[in-house]
Amino acid sequence: MTRDLVIGMAGSGGDGIVSAGESLIAACASEGYHAIMTKSFGSQIRGGESSCRVRLAIDPVLNPGGALDVAVALNWDDFLKFGAELPVAGTTVVIYDANTGVAPDALPLVGVAPHEVFAVPIEEMARRSAKTDKAKNTIVLGLLAGWFGIGRAAILAGMRKKFAKKSAELVAANERAFQAGVEFAEAHPLATPRTMEKTTRRGARLLTDGNDMCAAAAVFAGCDFFSGYPITPSTEVMQFFTRETWKYGGVALQCEDEIAGVGAALGASFAGKKAMTATSGPGMALKTEILSLASIAELPLVVLNVQRGGPSTGIPTKSEQADLFQAVFSSHGDVVRPVLAPTTVADTFTTTVEAFNVAEQYQTPVVILSDQEIAQRKEIVDPIDTSQVRVVERRRPRADELEHYARFRMTDGGVSPISHPGMPGGTYLAAGIEHNEHGDPTASGLVHARMNEKRIRKLDPLRTRADLFHVEGDDAAPLALVSWGSSAGVCREALQLARADGLRVKLLVPYLLFPVAEEIYARFFHSVQAGLVVEQSHLGQLYRVLRMFLDVPSGVQSFCRSGANPFQPAEVAAALRDAARALHRRTGDARHQPQE
Amino acid sequence: MSTATIPVPPPTLTPKDFKSDLKPIWCPGCGDFGVLQAVYRALSAIGRPPHEIAFVSGIGCSSRIPGYTTAYGFNSVHGRALPIAQGIKLANPDLLVLVAGGDGDGFSIGGGHVPHAIRRNIDLTYLVMDNQIYGLTKGQLSPTSAKGTKTVTSSLGSLENPVNPLLYVLSYGAPFVAQGTPADLPGLAAVVEEAIRYPGFAFVNVQSPCVTYGEEHQQIKAQKQRLTPLASVGHDPSDMLQALTLAQAYGTMLYTGVLYRNPDPPPTFGALVRERQQALAAGAVPRERILDLFVQR
Numbered sequence: 001m002t003r004d005l006v007i008g009m010a011g012s013g014g015d016g017i018v019s020a021g022e023s024l025i026a027a028c029a030s031e032g033y034h035a036i037m038t039k040s041f042g043s044q045i046r047g048g049e050s051s052c053r054v055r056l057a058i059d060p061v062l063n064p065g066g067a068l069d070v071a072v073a074l075n076w077d078d079f080l081k082f083g084a085e086l087p088v089a090g091t092t093v094v095i096y097d098a099n100t101g102v103a104p105d106a107l108p109l110v111g112v113a114p115h116e117v118f119a120v121p122i123e124e125m126a127r128r129s130a131k132t133d134k135a136k137n138t139i140v141l142g143l144l145a146g147w148f149g150i151g152r153a154a155i156l157a158g159m160r161k162k163f164a165k166k167s168a169e170l171v172a173a174n175e176r177a178f179q180a181g182v183e184f185a186e187a188h189p190l191a192t193p194r195t196m197e198k199t200t201r202r203g204a205r206l207l208t209d210g211n212d213m214c215a216a217a218a219v220f221a222g223c224d225f226f227s228g229y230p231i232t233p234s235t236e237v238m239q240f241f242t243r244e245t246w247k248y249g250g251v252a253l254q255c256e257d258e259i260a261g262v263g264a265a266l267g268a269s270f271a272g273k274k275a276m277t278a279t280s281g282p283g284m285a286l287k288t289e290i291l292s293l294a295s296i297a298e299l300p301l302v303v304l305n306v307q308r309g310g311p312s313t314g315i316p317t318k319s320e321q322a323d324l325f326q327a328v329f330s331s332h333g334d335v336v337r338p339v340l341a342p343t344t345v346a347d348t349f350t351t352t353v354e355a356f357n358v359a360e361q362y363q364t365p366v367v368i369l370s371d372q373e374i375a376q377r378k379e380i381v382d383p384i385d386t387s388q389v390r391v392v393e394r395r396r397p398r399a400d401e402l403e404h405y406a407r408f409r410m411t412d413g414g415v416s417p418i419s420h421p422g423m424p425g426g427t428y429l430a431a432g433i434e435h436n437e438h439g440d441p442t443a444s445g446l447v448h449a450r451m452n453e454k455r456i457r458k459l460d461p462l463r464t465r466a467d468l469f470h471v472e473g474d475d476a477a478p479l480a481l482v483s484w485g486s487s488a489g490v491c492r493e494a495l496q497l498a499r500a501d502g503l504r505v506k507l508l509v510p511y512l513l514f515p516v517a518e519e520i521y522a523r524f525f526h527s528v529q530a531g532l533v534v535e536q537s538h539l540g541q542l543y544r545v546l547r548m549f550l551d552v553p554s555g556v557q558s559f560c561r562s563g564a565n566p567f568q569p570a571e572v573a574a575a576l577r578d579a580a581r582a583l584h585r586r587t588g589d590a591r592h593q594p595q596e
Numbered sequence: 597m598s599t600a601t602i603p604v605p606p607p608t609l610t611p612k613d614f615k616s617d618l619k620p621i622w623c624p625g626c627g628d629f630g631v632l633q634a635v636y637r638a639l640s641a642i643g644r645p646p647h648e649i650a651f652v653s654g655i656g657c658s659s660r661i662p663g664y665t666t667a668y669g670f671n672s673v674h675g676r677a678l679p680i681a682q683g684i685k686l687a688n689p690d691l692l693v694l695v696a697g698g699d700g701d702g703f704s705i706g707g708g709h710v711p712h713a714i715r716r717n718i719d720l721t722y723l724v725m726d727n728q729i730y731g732l733t734k735g736q737l738s739p740t741s742a743k744g745t746k747t748v749t750s751s752l753g754s755l756e757n758p759v760n761p762l763l764y765v766l767s768y769g770a771p772f773v774a775q776g777t778p779a780d781l782p783g784l785a786a787v788v789e790e791a792i793r794y795p796g797f798a799f800v801n802v803q804s805p806c807v808t809y810g811e812e813h814q815q816i817k818a819q820k821q822r823l824t825p826l827a828s829v830g831h832d833p834s835d836m837l838q839a840l841t842l843a844q845a846y847g848t849m850l851y852t853g854v855l856y857r858n859p860d861p862p863p864t865f866g867a868l869v870r871e872r873q874q875a876l877a878a879g880a881v882p883r884e885r886i887l888d889l890f891v892q893r
Contacts, residue, residue, distance in 0.1 A: 029892040208890040216886045225687050227679075244889075246872045247880035251686045256712040260679035263672075267683025270670055271650065271691065275683070293673050349887070380892070386884050421650040421668035421684065421691050429662060429669035432655075440618060441663060441671070 001197040004057040005148060006065040008086040009140065011074030013047035016137035021052035022378070023141055023162070025207065027154035028054070029380045032201030034061045037378040040085050041317070049078035051086060056150070058197055062344070062489035064377065066568040068092050069194065070148070072140055074122065076100055076108050084565070091115050093190065095143060097122040097136075116191055120184060129180040130173035138174045142181015149195035152182065206381040210348045210374040211278075213381075214304055215240035217352035218276050221391055223302070224250035225268035225275035228261040229283060232316040233372040234306035237278040258286035262303065266290055269299045270430055272420030274356055278304040281323050282312065284330070291365050292331045297430045298408065298416070298455065300359035300366075300394055302352075307371040307485075309563045319372035320563020321485050322537035327367045328514045328545060336456050338362070339514040340468070341369040343488035345379035350389060351511055354468070357392035362458050363418055369513065371536075373486040373566065394418050402426055406437040408451070414458030463517040471524060473499070473506030478592060479580055480524070480531030480556060481507045484542055487534050487567055494534075494572035501573065502595040503580050505531075513542065516549035530555035530583040530592075534572055538562045555583060609643055611636035614665050621660060627804030627816065628658050630778020631725055635665065635694070637781075638789035642692070649692045652681040654706060656698035657732045658725035658804065667694075675706025678713045678722065685718050689866045692792065693719070699726040703759045704739040714768040714797050716865040721791045724761060725804040728814065735809035742847055747809070762843035762855060765799045766836070771858035772798035773839065775851055779803075779819035783852055790854065795861050803850060819850060826853035833857040 011017040021037050028035040035056040042048035055065040067089035073079035073096040079086060088094060088109050098119040107117065120143060126135040145152045156178060163170040215237045226241035241252035255261040261277045268275040279287060284305045294301045307323045309315030327339045338358050342351035352368060359366040397405060397417035402425035409416045419426025428439040434448045435441055473495060483491035488509040495507045508524045533543035533556060540558030559575050577594045584592040614636045622628050649667035653659035655674035662669030672680050681695040702710060702724045713720065729747065730736040736749040740761065744753040765773055772794040776784035784802065791798035805814045812818060831838060839856035881888050
């Protein structure tokens with residue numbers, strides 16, 4: 001029985017490949033599997049080639065997986081355009097449309113002989129069963145259900161629901177096409193059966209992507225104001241707000257540019273509302289000046305940056321983790337700007353709520369550094385008990401504090417009670433210009449130094465927030481993995497592989513990237529002699545930020561590369577083995593030797 | 597005899613109630629002092645208490661103005677007063693939101709925001725203190741400087757035409773457009789008050805001279821000689837075409853008063869938002885159950 005299956009499909013724009021992927025992952029949700037679906041398109045706005053990958057498993061799925069177990073090509077030209085995104089290996093079952101005229105022993109795949117190959121008359125079957133080649137994707141679903149035992153009833157139920165709105169004939173035609181696919185698979189069994197193990201997990205599951213999850217989490221946290229400017233790959237957040245926020249008395253504003261997008265959100269925050277904006281790297285660059293304003297005016301604000309390939313326009317549709325320097329260092333002046341990063345669609349919920357909590361509690365802009373992969377992949381998420389998720393409100397002045405109100409009053413923690421327009425007794429001047437405790441403008445170096453100290457000191461408690469770090473593995477392990485964002489999901493799987501190899505290794509995943517929590521890292525690194533900081537950027541930005549703030553053990557190296565080339569768990573595990581061997585050579589300690 | 601029905605009159609506010617303790621940094625004789633006085637007078641006539649007012653500005657001499665009032669102020673960054681003000685007004689529609697800045701703030705670095713504030717028709721009052729010069733940075737060319745103006749950054753005379761603020765906002769459809777000058781303080785206070793009372797985006801261009809870097813003919817004394825109240829030329833403020841014609845005289849004639857007032861105020865963005873919020877409120881999933889939106893059964 002199979003416990004983990006990676007399916008990749010490609011076709012032309014009209015083939016409904018992505019729609020098939022969506023039907024498949026929806027069926028996986030109701031059948032109790034865990035799954036992730038990623039989509040990829042050609043650069044055409046409409047039409048052109050499209051592909052999707054679905055990884056389903058009995059255990060939680062932490063990343064989209066590596067080589068395909070099943071490859072479906074409706075035509076080879078389109079399939080091959082996705083190259084490394086749909087890697088075929090010696091273990092892959094290849095299914096393709098016989099109408100491509102390609103012989104099963106002459107597939108246009110270089111240097112790889114797939115495990116099994118099926119030339120299926122997909123288009124012909126669609127015409128015969130459903131009287132239209134639009135049903136090709138339904139034939140594919142039937143084939144997958146037949147060969148891999150993935151939720152026949154669930155796929156059929158989903159299809160009925162989807163087409164019922166259109167016509168009964170369409171439902172019947174698709175049922176016939178699905179059945180034709182199933183029958184073909186039954187008539188041509190796999191030489192090596194790969195039927196998915198059944199799960200006993202039933203009940204409601206969530207199915208969504210990172211952007212929708214982020215927007216929903218913001219609404220949960222009480223965010224009633226969104227303003228921004230459309231930019232790939234974050235626009236879905238704005239789309240969610242423009243549909244939903246009105247119901248809560250909120251406002252969504254599509255602005256004239258990125259600067260207005262963050263400006264309006266900051267204005268809303270000044271007016272007392274929880275507010276956010278969303279963008280990607282180029283937009284983040286434009287928002288920088290107002291983020292600095294938010295820091296000096298001590299106003300809460302949440303900014304989502306869904307990272308894509310950069311610099312400049314870069315690769316807008318592919319993931320990268322190269323905006324950490326920008327998030328951390330793009331302010332002029334002395335600023336500490338908290339940065340949080342989710343690692344999955346599921347934890348995008350808590351990470352986003354926490355971003356609002358930090359923003360409101362410490363009166364500061366907070367950057368959520370998501371990335372294209374998390375933001376746009378669909379994931380089956382187990383229900384989240386929202387009653388366990390705390391929501392923090394900003395500290396308003398009490399009546400006695402309003403008597404001689406000083407908006408920026410020096411306090412022990414550095415956080416001053418904050419009023420807002422409409423509140424009697426609380427009037428003050430918010431300003432980008434340096435100001436004293438009352439908000440009055442000043443050019444005094446002394447006041448400036450004290451205010452800088454206050455604004456930075458107030459964030460110190462964040463650096464002891466162990467709950468914003470995920471640690472896994474043996475506390476005394478000499479080997480370490482550190483990773484963030486979507487790469488963390490790869491490393492969690494790599495950790496399992498490395499431990500199965502007998503390596504003594506542990507993993508640290510920071511959700512809080514900045515300020516750097518020195519003591520938490522120091523505690524983690526106490527036993528560490530070698531390891532990898534894994535991230536998708538050419539410069540290895542987290543590795544360099546960590547070295548700036550703490551003594552990273554010399555054996556811990558950066559394992560990084562530019563975006564649009566996601567890591568695979570096996571390659572991280574292999575790199576870890578190399579690190580272990582090097583450590584063995586260096587120390588002569590046989591315990592570091594991986595099992596061969 | 598009923599004793600409970602006599603309403604308590606609201607406390608009357610005087611211009612002094614809007615004056616803060618901060619001493620303006622402006623040069624003696626700066627036109628902005630007059631603008632500040634006009635704002636005090638207009639706000640006291642309106643009668644909203646200072647804490648219900650948000651006064652937003654950008655950067656420049658004139659953008660210091662919120663700090664000299666007792667309202668909530670936001671002295672933001674260069675050119676971004678309008679987006680911030682729109683966020684404030686949409687977040688809390690009950691506030692009276694004033695926006696102020698200079699000609700550089702409004703028509704150079706922040707010029708791109710003006711058309712969008714106008715087309716949204718958010719209920720704001722935007723005062724531009726137009727002195728045709730960059731005063732805070734000590735006398736550089738501004739977007740409204742006349743062609744040929746010699747400044748430290750145009751020592752041989754500027755080569756470009758000025759922006760015409762009146763024509764700019766009229767042509768984007770601003771429903772209320774006026775011009776004033778501290779040379780006629782009662783007139784200025786009156787147009788500011790009328791702009792605030794107008795339900796929608798209201799623009800007031802104030803010819804507020806720079807006493808340090810401005811030219812002689814721009815100063816208050818000279819302005820008093822040449823200002824022409826629009827009422828005196830028989831202008832009908834509801835006549836858009838006439839307003840467009842008169843606006844073209846910017847830079848040659850100094851017209852004061854209301855240039856255009858849409859007699860049939862279109863709905864504001866805020867009103868449309870409220871309508872939408874009310875229509876959709878019943879469909880809200882409780883916040884703590886927001887994830888139900890993603891449930892797959």
